[in-house]
Ligand SMILES: Cc1cc2nc3c(=O)[nH]c(=O)nc-3n(C[C@H](O)[C@H](O)[C@H](O)COP(=O)(O)OP(=O)(O)OC[C@H]3O[C@@H](n4cnc5c(N)ncnc54)[C@H](O)[C@@H]3O)c2cc1C
């Protein structure tokens with residue numbers, strides 16, 4: 010992006026941003042949204058998507074890398090999509106942020122297994138499947154916690170990992186982004 | 198579903214194609230530009246009934262790109278939605294350039310495309326193209342109808358989206374089985390409430406107040422009027438504001454005609470090939486009011502030297518345009534017409550309480566007036582051979598009336614027309630600005646003529662541009678759409694040639710078009726009148742005759758290919774430092 014030099018502050022620093030948005034649950038919405046972000050040359054590092062408490066509305070949470078001015082532009086562009094109802098940037102300081110990871114790790118003998126179980130307990134995770142030589146556990150937390158846990162597991166041998174990408178809510182009693190009350194138009 | 202407000206009429210089982218036709222009628226669609234094919238012929242079949250009843254007119258084009266450009270020309274000349282239609286696969290992909298053009302220039306176009314049956318979609322069926330996917334980045338919105346009962350709602354949404362807010366193209370994809378199938382349907386009345394779509398119309402009162410104060414206190418105010426002023430029909434408000442405060446105006450290419458270009462405060466077009474008086478003053482202003490324009494790089498040139506000293510007020514209906522390229526001081530998101538009215542009202546209360554005109558402002562107005570007069574150079578061009586393109590503009594200007602519509606090709610032809618012609622009303626100058634699509638001119642002129650049959654429509658075109666879509670001379674003949682085409686025939690891709698001569702040490706690579714075709718013969722082959730002119734004295738009479746003609750006339754004028762368009766702000770240069778046109782240093786000695 011070109012910028013007018015006279016007024017530009019330090020808005021050009023590339024940072025990690027969390028954006029949450031409410032979209033209508035219709036085919037093709039994901040393609041529209043990611044297409045817009047791609048055009049702005051942002052790298053989307055995490056995506057999580059699922060229904061909300063209200064029928065026909067989906068919440069998407071993206072983590073993107075970029076500078077804040079370009080991000081602001083991308084958000085404005087996202088808002089223009091008819092299927093996108095509300096978009097907010099969520100600041101990590103004022104939000105709760107969680108990610109779920111499923112990790113399959115080697116546990117060849119009893120010693121290894123016991124040691125892994127201890128770590129899982131410390132990280133408040135759960136074992137959800139066990140085979141004679143491996144186990145699957147789940148860990149929830151912010152991304153840094155999961156990274157730290159994975160680092161510990163590496164010494165046993167991580168077979169595979171599935172992470173959801175973060176999801177987040179703003180702290181306090183308000184909803185952000187808020188689902189508007191305009192009636193949903195019935196078409197597919 | 199029961200009868201609720203919004204749904205005026207429940208219609209028992211109706212065939213999809215008929216529902217589409219009925220929906221189009223309800224949107225007051227009068228003309229559709231298109232080409233039929235296997236996946237859209239069902240709809241065409243249903244439209245016949247409406248055509249017979251005189252409610253609708255199908256215009257069969259010879260290329261879908263033409264249909265899309267014609268729909269855009271129609272939209273821009275009339276202010277209504279232009280409609281184009283094509284079959285699936287190749288028909289739909291041929292529309293793409295036209296859709297992209299409408300997107301870049303924010304034109305209200307609805308594109309209807311046939312599609313293979315829903316059961317076949319995704320399987321590479323015969324003539325299947327994922328047109329929704331292909332056009333996603335170049336439409337305001339798009340829909341694929343998957344249930345007959347959704348047709349009225351989706352067509353209504355499509356038109357509402359294309360027409361309102363920041364206008365733009367909307368695509369509706371119509372699978373074959375939807376056209377054939379039947380269902381109970383409901384037709385909606387009035388505007389739809391769309392949750393994710395709420396264009397802001399009124400400007401924020403506080404910002405209006407601040408902006409009004411800044412304008413009033415300005416010593417060297419300047420307005421930049423763009424395509425958004427045209428879109429919102431805000432010319433009366435623009436002119437009122439200009440006259441109220443005595444503010445000079447420059448326009449973008451898309452804003453041409455929003456203020457009469459012979460108005461004492463109108464400086465004409467700004468930007469790469471803008472008027473010297475516009476470019477040399479824009480950076481001198483202390484307060485800029487930019488309205489319905491998007492600070493395109495053809496306007497701003499080098500951003501680091503653009504408007505560094507001025508306070509900027511920016512009115513735009515699209516908040517994403519605010520501070521996109523240029524950071525502004527007073528952002529006002531809203532409709533140009535509404536906001537300008539608010540500004541005028543705000544100023545009225547301010548003016549009574551403080552005096553407005555300072556000496557400094559008078560000096561500014563005087564400077565502007567002198568420079569503006571110095572720019573009035575068209576008179577200097579004489580009837581010499583080889584013919585100067587500027588001389589053609591001089592002759593054309595004499596024949597144009599206020600309601601004539603000038604459409605252009607892309608390249609030097611476009612810039613000569615934009616630079617020299619004085620357009621006096623909005624929607625009378627139609628050009629491909631954002632995409633710069635060669636081949637746009639002639640089809641758009643057909644669309645404009647269909648929209649405004651009583652206006653003389655003139656396409657000022659380049660030989661290269663015209664050749665890209667000239668096959669629709671057939672449409673002009675068969676559908677009886679008479680326009681005048683003026684080809685500035687330099688037998689080259691002139692604009693690129695100009696860059697080669699300025700920046701590539703005259704290495705003229707792949708810009709020579711050779712000696713063919715014979716444009717007179719081509720035109721005659723389509724049953725129309727072609728004229729070749731090499732003698733400048735024949736230009737005026739030929740134009741006057743063409744204006745009277747009841748058929749399309751193609752006037753092929755041999756022009757000097759070595760004549761370049763100036764002034765020119767080279768890419769990356771500063772608006773302040775254009776390469777001047779030849780008359781300027783003589784005419785303005787300061
Ligand atoms: C060869 C060539 C040379 C060119 N040279 C020049 C040149 O010298 N000078 C020049 O100006 N251009 C030139 N152009 C055109 C240029 O590329 C841009 O298309 C043009 O400058 C854009 O005009 P605009 O800013 O008025 O915006 P448009 O593209 O017309 O956009 C309209 C703006 O108005 C807003 N808007 C829409 N509706 C409303 C409403 N109701 N209320 C408020 N706002 C609204 C939109 O959101 C948008 O921001 C050239 C093009 C070509 C091909």
Ligand SMILES: Cc1ncc(C[n+]2csc(CCOP(=O)(O)OP(=O)(O)O)c2C)c(N)n1
Nearest residue numbers: 608609610633635659660661662690691692
């Ligand atoms: C479809 C398309 N292809 C290529 C270009 C690049 N281009 C811009 S101007 C130009 C030359 C135009 O030639 P012509 O139509 O003869 O007009 P002239 O400049 O000679 O008046 C070209 C090739 C374009 N704008 N559009």
